Amino acid sequence: MDATSLWPAVAALLLAVGTATLLPDIGHLRTTSAARYSCIDGLRGYLAFAVFLSHSSVWYFYLRSGTWDVPPSNFYTHLGQSSVTLFFMITGFLFWSKLLDGRVQPVDWSRLYLSRIFRLVPLYLLMVIGVVSIALYRAGFRLQESMTSFALHLASWLTFTIPGIAPVNGFAETIPLAGAVWSLPYEWLFYAFLPLGSWCLRAATPTSWLLFSATAVLTLTTVMPDVRGPVLYAFGGGIAAASLARVDAIRTRLAHRVWGLVVVACLGITMWLFPTAYTFPALMLLTGAFTIIACGNSIYGILEWPTSVLLSEMGYSLYLLHSLLLFAAYRLVLGEWASTLSAAEHWSIVLGLVPVLILLCFATFRLIEQPAMAAYPGVTPGWLLTSTKAHRQELARPLVQRLTGEGPLITVQ
Numbered sequence: 477m478d479a480t481s482l483w484p485a486v487a488a489l490l491l492a493v494g495t496a497t498l499l500p501d502i503g504h505l506r507t508t509s510a511a512r513y514s515c516i517d518g519l520r521g522y523l524a525f526a527v528f529l530s531h532s533s534v535w536y537f538y539l540r541s542g543t544w545d546v547p548p549s550n551f552y553t554h555l556g557q558s559s560v561t562l563f564f565m566i567t568g569f570l571f572w573s574k575l576l577d578g579r580v581q582p583v584d585w586s587r588l589y590l591s592r593i594f595r596l597v598p599l600y601l602l603m604v605i606g607v608v609s610i611a612l613y614r615a616g617f618r619l620q621e622s623m624t625s626f627a628l629h630l631a632s633w634l635t636f637t638i639p640g641i642a643p644v645n646g647f648a649e650t651i652p653l654a655g656a657v658w659s660l661p662y663e664w665l666f667y668a669f670l671p672l673g674s675w676c677l678r679a680a681t682p683t684s685w686l687l688f689s690a691t692a693v694l695t696l697t698t699v700m701p702d703v704r705g706p707v708l709y710a711f712g713g714g715i716a717a718a719s720l721a722r723v724d725a726i727r728t729r730l731a732h733r734v735w736g737l738v739v740v741a742c743l744g745i746t747m748w749l750f751p752t753a754y755t756f757p758a759l760m761l762l763t764g765a766f767t768i769i770a771c772g773n774s775i776y777g778i779l780e781w782p783t784s785v786l787l788s789e790m791g792y793s794l795y796l797l798h799s800l801l802l803f804a805a806y807r808l809v810l811g812e813w814a815s816t817l818s819a820a821e822h823w824s825i826v827l828g829l830v831p832v833l834i835l836l837c838f839a840t841f842r843l844i845e846q847p848a849m850a851a852y853p854g855v856t857p858g859w860l861l862t863s864t865k866a867h868r869q870e871l872a873r874p875l876v877q878r879l880t881g882e883g884p885l886i887t888v889q
Contacts, residue, residue, distance in 0.1 A: 488827055492525055515773060534546070550748065570718075592667055601634075615646070668696055746758050
């Protein structure tokens with residue numbers, strides 16, 4: 477078997493979907509379709525799983541070369557790069573939609589930033605604990621650097637690696653252990669920009685938040701070791717999609733089933749023609765595919781499958797924790813034997829890890845992510861995508877019920 481064959485990826489995806497299908501339904505944790513973009517809901521899990529497949533391919537070559545780099549395959553490279561690019565577009569789309577609504581209903585900035593903290597931090601801390609524990613274990617639980625250096629490196633991890641991915645306790649394999657975290661500083665950079673973005677839209681934005689935004693953006697771009705332009709352009713793709721999706725004629729047309737083929741074509745052409753997602757033509761194709769999905773195209777219903785939405789609920793766990801599982805399998809369990817595996821044996825092990833990963837992420841979502849979201853009212857999954865109209869209905873509900881005796885106008889979980 478060729479190490480870059482696409483068939484192991486297909487088999488792994490089918491196994492992941494099959495495993496997720498057997499899990500208990502968590503539909504009650506989701507918001508109603510009136511308050512969310514269901515097709516985007518169904519996309520995130522597949523993107524996170526694609527990153528897992530990309531890193532699985534990277535591991536095969538890393539075990540032989542000792543160099544952590546993109547695999548010699550457009551397909552597996554794009555499973556990682558294009559998926560992360562689409563993640564950035566999702567972020568741009570969701571939050572720019574909120575800012576567009578903010579021209580009518582002002583954004584509650586305190587609530588927005590607290591929501592991000594409660595949503596992202598708890599699971600991230602679990603991942604950091606895993607990274608530090610493995611780094612210390614590989615060193616026999618002895619410090620390999622000064623306490624000051626250890627504290628500084630730990631501080632870098634506790635701040636979402638914004639200053640850079642630091643080698644905890646001198647551990648040289650920190651990136652293979654948790655390489656996916658490189659994207660998180662860009663997420664925080666975009667969050668920091670939002671008040672300025674709101675001001676650009678001429679929405680009412682308190683001066684204090686504008687000063688905070690300007691200071692935070694300047695600080696982050698100074699502290700981050702490398703700010704890559706193509707990554708920022710990906711947020712722009714999401715912003716463009718948010719604007720286009722508000723045009724009724726565009727949204728109605730792109731939601732038609734035939735445009736699902738265009739999504740597949742855009743993704744296929746991107747993988748076939750371009751060795752990286754971080755080029756202008758590739759970004760344009762990905763933006764086109766994402767805009768169609770954002771307008772409500774479910775790609776022949778696939779993105780609205782209950783299993784698709786379930787995988788997406790676990791998407792953050794899939795994205796953060798898969799690297800720990802791969803490292804544990806290839807370094808802690810298999811050890812030196814891992815580098816002698818044939819391509820077929822390597823992918824067989826990956827297939828064996830798939831159910832473990834799905835079950836692990838289901839557990840972390842239920843035990844960590846969902847309780848954290850429930851702990852703060854502003855972090856309920858539907859808040860970000862609640863429409864302005866729905867928000868007004870929610871505020872008016874008590875009065876309407878008193879006057880008419882009717883039931884709730886809407887359901888926002």
